[in-house]
Amino acid sequence: MLLSKSCIYGIRAAVYLALNRNGKYVPVREISENLDISFHFLTKICRKLSSGGIIKSIKGAQGGLKFERDPENISIMEIVIAIDGNNRFSECLLGLPDCGILKPCPLHDDWFDAIESIKEKFNDITVNRIAEEVRTGNVRITEINNPDF
């Protein structure tokens, strides 16, 4: 798995949040139920998105989550970094330290190319763009083939 499960959940939750355009704060409970993700686990993940400056949260009744910035300008990469940290994509495929700097591992160049193309895509694709695709029914973010998400 290139991405951790936490990261996957975070991406799906962000897309869900972007689907909700009425300006209200969305409770984690609602997200967890609709996406079938463990509530408490998801709250922890969302705290990372909060401290990463991607979403903001408000406690209490009518509280919940909202984007800190326009999700039009939030890339998938930002979410990955907020949750899995900055070096998910800079690790050597064979786990060798300083692979790029010292003598490289045998798969360095091939892996570098592949990971660069993934990184480019993750930087380009915004949360909003994915939400739009979900809206038009082209893709899904739930495990079951749910007509809504």
Added chain:
Amino acid sequence: MLLSKSCIYGIRAAVYLALNRNGKYVPVREISENLDISFHFLTKICRKLSSGGIIKSIKGAQGGLKFERDPENISIMEIVIAIDGNNRFSECLLGLPDCGILKPCPLHDDWFDAIESIKEKFNDITVNRIAEEVRTGNVRITEINNPDF
């Protein structure tokens, strides 16, 4: 991490084995010491390579490991499959089941392209080719910048 640590160790061990061209059986102990991999952990991994038909092992004095077939014809992919199983490369990036069959996840196409190119490379690159690169000193398979491997 795209590959498990077991898988990484397996690849490195296979390359080490390919470096040893004198026809003798190589003890796991020697591999583990030279590559700085836990001996018992490595024996387990090598058992997977054995049951996967990649190497053969002989017990007792002068025993050890040897390739079952010419490492000229053993691809990295075969090693990955023997250790991490067959669907390491067919998992959905967002963990959705049947992503390719049912309505896909939002990153399906992008991920599919990237993973295809990695798969092609893994299928093309042989254990021997890597061993040759290690011999000529272009790449390394150890954590420290060891002049030998």
Added chain:
DNA sequence: TTTAAATAAGACAAAGTTGTCTTATTTAAA
């Protein structure tokens, strides 16, 4: 002001992966 709805924080459990150790078995060589 009280209550219900919400996040925050962190302890804890479960599961998976990684790593260690012990015992049994096999084999070549002394």
Added chain:
DNA sequence: TTTAAATAAGACAACTTTGTCTTATTTAAA
């Protein structure tokens, strides 16, 4: 035939990730 060198097998420990639960705190609305 005995011994030392090797793998086989699997129990078990440590660590990491994932998931559950409880308590505290905050906030809007009744």
